[in-house]
Amino acid sequence: MGPFLLRRAAGLLATLFAVSLVVFAAMNILPGDPALTILGLDAPEEALEALRLQLGLNEPAPQRYLTWVWGALQGDFGMSQSFGVPVSGLIAERLPMTVVLALSAMGATLILALLMGVFAAANHRGPGDWGVMFLSQIGVATPAFWLSILLVLLFAVTLRWLPPGGFPGWEDPLAAARALVLPTAALALVQSAVLARVVRSSMLEAMRLDYARTARAAGLSRRRVLWRHVLPNALVPIVTIVGMQFAGVVTGAIVIENVFYLPGLGRLIFQSIANRDLPTVQALVMLFAVIVVMANFLVDVAYALIDPRLRGRM
Amino acid sequence: MSLALAPGRRRLPVNFRIGAALVALVVGAALLSVVWTPHPPAAMNIPGKFAPASFEHWLGTDQLGRDLVSQLMAAAANSMAVALVAVLIGGSLGVLLGVSAAALGGWWEDVAMRLADLGFAFPALLFAILLAAALGPSLTNAVLAIAFINIPVFARVSRAAAHQVWTQDYVMAARAAGLGRFAITRDHVLPNIAAPVIVQATIEFAVAILAEAALSYLGLGAQPPAQSWGRMLAEAQTLIYLAPQLAIWPGLCIMAAVIGFGLLGDALRDMTDPRLSRER
Numbered sequence: 001m002g003p004f005l006l007r008r009a010a011g012l013l014a015t016l017f018a019v020s021l022v023v024f025a026a027m028n029i030l031p032g033d034p035a036l037t038i039l040g041l042d043a044p045e046e047a048l049e050a051l052r053l054q055l056g057l058n059e060p061a062p063q064r065y066l067t068w069v070w071g072a073l074q075g076d077f078g079m080s081q082s083f084g085v086p087v088s089g090l091i092a093e094r095l096p097m098t099v100v101l102a103l104s105a106m107g108a109t110l111i112l113a114l115l116m117g118v119f120a121a122a123n124h125r126g127p128g129d130w131g132v133m134f135l136s137q138i139g140v141a142t143p144a145f146w147l148s149i150l151l152v153l154l155f156a157v158t159l160r161w162l163p164p165g166g167f168p169g170w171e172d173p174l175a176a177a178r179a180l181v182l183p184t185a186a187l188a189l190v191q192s193a194v195l196a197r198v199v200r201s202s203m204l205e206a207m208r209l210d211y212a213r214t215a216r217a218a219g220l221s222r223r224r225v226l227w228r229h230v231l232p233n234a235l236v237p238i239v240t241i242v243g244m245q246f247a248g249v250v251t252g253a254i255v256i257e258n259v260f261y262l263p264g265l266g267r268l269i270f271q272s273i274a275n276r277d278l279p280t281v282q283a284l285v286m287l288f289a290v291i292v293v294m295a296n297f298l299v300d301v302a303y304a305l306i307d308p309r310l311r312g313r314m
Numbered sequence: 315m316s317l318a319l320a321p322g323r324r325r326l327p328v329n330f331r332i333g334a335a336l337v338a339l340v341v342g343a344a345l346l347s348v349v350w351t352p353h354p355p356a357a358m359n360i361p362g363k364f365a366p367a368s369f370e371h372w373l374g375t376d377q378l379g380r381d382l383v384s385q386l387m388a389a390a391a392n393s394m395a396v397a398l399v400a401v402l403i404g405g406s407l408g409v410l411l412g413v414s415a416a417a418l419g420g421w422w423e424d425v426a427m428r429l430a431d432l433g434f435a436f437p438a439l440l441f442a443i444l445l446a447a448a449l450g451p452s453l454t455n456a457v458l459a460i461a462f463i464n465i466p467v468f469a470r471v472s473r474a475a476a477h478q479v480w481t482q483d484y485v486m487a488a489r490a491a492g493l494g495r496f497a498i499t500r501d502h503v504l505p506n507i508a509a510p511v512i513v514q515a516t517i518e519f520a521v522a523i524l525a526e527a528a529l530s531y532l533g534l535g536a537q538p539p540a541q542s543w544g545r546m547l548a549e550a551q552t553l554i555y556l557a558p559q560l561a562i563w564p565g566l567c568i569m570a571a572v573i574g575f576g577l578l579g580d581a582l583r584d585m586t587d588p589r590l591s592r593e594r
Contacts, residue, residue, distance in 0.1 A: 143528055
């Protein structure tokens with residue numbers, strides 16, 4: 001396990017380094033003069049010069065990159081150009097929203113996908129199986145933001161059970177939870193469509209193996225065999241997809257926060273784009289990319305923990 | 315559903331027929347919109363706003379009295395164009411990385427695949443956000459972002475397929491006959507990996523349509539007056555209490571297009587590579 005972990009960790013560092021280079025280059029080299037991008041074409045030269053000085057734009061690019069990375073490693077992402085406060089403070093303020101949304105959506109995705117996938121596998125070639133497969137085909141093709149609009153149409157506009165958007169704050173937990181029901185459902189329904197298929201097919205594969213038949217022959221109930229014996233052995237492909245799905249849920253949260261006007265990091269990114277707040281966008285894109293890369297890394301490690309045979313090959 | 319093609323009675327698989335029909339519908343509407351739409355898509359008629367479906371306006375009109383069917387058709391053309399260009403760019407670069415990695419091996423293979431993997435670290439949305447913040451939001455940037463995430467996908471598929479070709483006897487023979495790596499790649503590898511690459515392209519087409527819709531919905535893709543299903547949904551959302559019907563049709567179009575290309579891709583994969591046609 002040691003050498004394997006070390007090799008994966010080295011790969012992780014190399015990827016993070018490359019990612020940081022791409023993000024830095026996109027925000028600092030692509031626009032030509034970032035100060036001009038932030039202040040607009042008709043900004044007076046003195047204001048531009050002052051901003052260049054403040055952002056350190058007169059330094060050579062490699063030095064600016066190192067300054068940025070060194071600061072970011074210590075949690076210092078510079079000053080937000082539109083809010084006039086440190087970016088790290090903005091992130092800390094809005095992080096809980098995004099974390100809660102992503103985790104609740106991930107949890108709901110797992111529960112839904114396992115129920116649908118196992119149900120479909122148990123009813124293989126039956127109407128239940130076809131029903132789940134049909135729903136998942138629809139789910140894969142449905143944009144989460146459109147599903148959100150449809151859910152709002154049904155549960156907020158027509159039935160008036162839930163709020164159509166906005167967030168009341170964490171002080172009132174019940175109201176906060178109500179505001180999160182539709183966003184979570186929209187994300188989870190779409191994401192679980194992909195996962196349910198993977199659960200189903202890896203369950204079918206594991207069900208064919210001898211031990212499943214033996215367990216049935218030994219008198220265990222069908223349900224017990226499915227959940228206690230087949231499912232654990234079907235986990236390897238499921239875990240891989242769950243890792244990729246986590247990335248999907250996190251970027252999905254960016255979209256969904258904007259659909260429902262939830263004050264999280266995804267909403268902050270779009271406010272920052274509209275305000276041409278380059279330091280904030282740079283910090284947030286880097287943060288999300290790190291989350292995605294880390295999720296992939298953890299999947300690889302989990303993979304090796306579940307199935308020791310794979311360690312040598314990775 | 316592997317409907318084995320029985321000798322004598324060759325029937326195309328169900329998913330192929332449904333997929334092809336949906337694709338024909340969407341692509342047909344998109345192509346037709348270039349020369350004809352029931353009304354000019356951008357023609358406003360404020361007194362006739364929010365008209366219900368009628369013989370004149372098959373699906374009614376929107377908040378500016380524009381004909382919905384015409385807008386949906388114009389949006390289809392934009393969506394297809396974005397997906398086509400993005401998949402072509404991403405596919406060519408990805409295949410270039412993939413086949414060169416397989417042909418040259420060694421350090422280049424490592425570097426090429428690491429480069430390709432970089433695309434996995436950036437979901438299309440993040441890359442589009444980067445470009446939009448740096449250069450301003452535009453359809454071109456959305457195309458680039460979608461193309462970028464296609465690179466690693468095609469690099470992996472084409473490298474795996476190319477490696478398989480390189481182990482074949484006829485490639486051995488070609489090498490023994492003195493053919494170089496470039497010539498072998500051109501004459502033997504590329505023609506033989508065409509099938510899996512085309513299958514992947516069909517599936518990625520569906521992914522690209524979804525991505526374009528999301529980016530346009532968020533304001534990072536098609537800019538007014540260019541029409542897009544995603545942008546139509548963004549506008550409809552602000553009118554959800556007034557005209558909920560406007561939020562239905564663009565979404566259905568996205569779904570039809572994505573399901574169509576998805577099913578077609580699955581069916582083509584089953585038909586071109588029987589080994590891959592798993593129990594589904």
